[in-house]
Amino acid sequence: MSKNWNHDRAAEHIDKKIADVKDVTIKDYTRDMSLESIPTNVAYRVDGVHLYADILNLDDMLNITNVEGVDCHKRTLRFLDQHYRAVKRILDKVDARRVDFHSQRLHSLFTKPYNSETSAETKRIQRAVATAQLIIDVLAETGDDDGQIPAAKVRIGIDSGRALAVNNGRNGYREPLFLGDPANHAAKLASKHNVKGIYLTNAARKAIGLAEKESPEKSALSADEIHACQEAAKLDVTADEVIKDWRDDLEKNPIGGYQFTRQTPPLRDMDISALTPANSKRQEMISLYADIDGFTAYVAAHIDDNAEDVVRTLHVLRAELERVVTSDFQGRRVRFIGDCVHGLYCDGTAQTTDEEKSISESTRLAGALRSSFNLGMERLRSKGYKTGDLGLAIGFDLGIIAVTRLGKKGDRIRCAIGRKVLESENRQCACSGTETAIGQAAYDAGSDAIKKLFGKNRRVANMDYVEATEALADKGDESAKQARAEAYAGAPAIIRADIRDVRPHANIAVN
Structure with missing residues (x-):
């Protein structure tokens, strides 16, 4: 089949x-609420600061050799593992929450002090900026001594505002997911750029008394602006302490050989x-x-x-x-x-x-x-x-x-x-x-029917299941021909004809 x-x-x-x-309950998030295992039909409105940290040199690790071989993947996984452990330790120390760590991208959340007052928001942003600099400082020191694993080059985006927290995950892998502008804007500031630094949206800049910028994605915080946030936040941890604890942890719980x-x-x-x-x-x-x-x-x-x-x-x-x-x-x-x-x-x-x-x-x-x-x-x-x-x-x-x-x-x-x-x-x-x-690799390895379907720009509009199956089957693709034959098996001829006649033809290769 x-x-x-x-x-x-x-x-x-x-x-x-x-x-x-059918029945959904929306609640305002307060200090006595847990964000773990949120029921499917419940969501929390959460005032918080969202921090995204992108490791800029993951591409470098994956391309360290001409061939994407086993050693390349082992080194990259060690690279990510070491930095994940270091950042997780930082977030625990500063009482922030890891939301997600997806390959090169970390998402964390600051909700304390609770409430939506301006002064609380200012404190959250200052704490996030101070934490961002701590992450940068620590990851600069967490490469391998043998030089095989480099220090991470980090770009951080920060935004503040109200987001909607819902359940994310299935079957024992549940954690909160945050929907809305602050998470999205922070992510965009951190990703798709190749210059290191800490970047704030204009909303976050304004909340801590900084001038708005025409292009915030090009305006990293200055050393003085970061220092002011560090002084206000007064984090009860230093980079040296985190690095020492991280190295001790690695000795007790070494990264296994992949x-x-x-x-x-x-x-x-x-x-x-x-x-x-x-x-x-x-x-x-x-x-x-x-x-x-x-x-x-x-x-x-x-x-x-x-x-x-x-x-x-x-x-x-x-x-x-x-x-x-x-x-x-x-x-x-x-x-x-x-x-x-x-x-x-x-x-x-x-x-x-x-x-x-x-x-x-x-x-x-x-x-x-x-x-x-x-x-x-x-x-x-x-x-x-x-x-x-x-x-x-x-x-x-x-x-x-x-x-x-x-x-x-x-x-x-x-x-x-x-x-x-x-x-x-x-x-x-x-x-x-x-x-x-x-992608180019899949296009090159695909059948002639695949190349015809996607066109020279390798992109197609409005391709649904029937359109994909019929277009490939009509061009002789064996997988699609088998699927079509099984779908039509046992159906009267008039029904089979009707299905083919009314199938969508909005399929347009974007050339």
């Missing part, structure tokens, strides 16, 4: 998820929660990112007067996207990153990856994601819920990917790295909410 998407199956799941969030085995497809069977450095996975896979386009603006428009529909929309869409990846196509969801899902896919055997088939099936998976997204939006609207003007941007590529968990026992986080992990995210970021993009 081929992997496939089915309208009725998707509709049943979507309706079930809509029922889960050992890789292959995961026999389907990847859905990969138990990421059981992975350790000595039990990591590595092979040729598809990395796919699917991001709900326009979601931040949608949250900002509804966070005060209709946050309930935000919770409903996110829960329904994200649960359905995960189901398509893991159930319909038997891939593996790595993690949710805000309103984006990162998944992995692979066809083949325990010894080899069938690259051409993996690419074809991932293309149909991308189409299935769009079909489910469109159906989810339709059924939410039919219930009278406000869903805004949302889209789905999808990017994927083929490459050698390592999957493991970082950190020490009892505090491990999942991680998937590889050059094509970064490239698949870049391809997704370049898409609008109607587009799907394929």
Whole structure:
């Protein structure tokens, strides 16, 4: 049997998820509330400061050799592991919260002192700036003594404001997810730039008495401005203390030697929660990112007067996207990153990856994601819920990917790295909410039907499941032909003709 998407199956799941969030409760976050294991139908409005720290030289580590070999991945994972442990120690010391650590990107939150008063916000921002400088100072000293692991080059973005905290994760991997402008703006300040430093949005600058800037992403805080925040925050920890504790911790809990085995497809069977450095996975896979386009603006428009529909929309869409990846196509969801899902896919055997088939099936998976997204939006609207003007941007590529968990026992986080992990995210970021993009490596290794479908710019608009399957099957793609044959098997000829005649033809290669 081929992997496939089915309208009725998707509709049943979507309706079930809509029922889960029929009654949603929105609460203002206060000091006695826990952000752990937030119920599906509950969200908190949280006043806080969001800090994103991007490690700028992860690309350098992944490209340290011409070939993306085992040693390259081992060094990169050690690089991330060492820096994750150091930053986690800092956040614990300053009473901040790690929200997420996704490859090169850390997201943390400052909620103390609690309340939304101006003076409390000022103190939170000053504390975040002082912590940002502490992170920079510590990571500058946490390279390997043998020179194989360099110190991290860090860029930090900070914003302040109200966000919506909801549950993020499934099956024992639950943590809060923060939706809204402050998290998004801080992330944008930190990412997609290559100059080190600490950068504040104009809202955060204004809150601590600094002049607004026409281009805050180009205006790093000066040494004097950072020092003023350090003096006001009076953090009860120094870089030297953190580094000493970090080195002591490494001696007691050394980073294990990374050992890789292959995961026999389907990847859905990969138990990421059981992975350790000595039990990591590595092979040729598809990395796919699917991001709900326009979601931040949608949250900002509804966070005060209709946050309930935000919770409903996110829960329904994200649960359905995960189901398509893991159930319909038997891939593996790595993690949710805000309103984006990162998944992995692979066809083949325990010894080899069938690259051409993996690419074809991932293309149909991308189409299935769009079909489910469109159906989810339709059924939410039919219930009278406000869903805004949302889209789905999808990017994927083929490459050698390592999957493991970082950190020490009892505090491990999942991680998937590889050059094509970064490239698949870049391809997704370049898409609008109607587009799907394929990376160069996957395009080159794909069938002639794949090249025809995506065109010379490797991007296609409005490609849903039927369109992807039919377009590939019509060009002789074996995976798509099998899926089409199974879908039509047993159906009367007139129905088969009707399906082909009414299938969408909005598929447009973006050339």
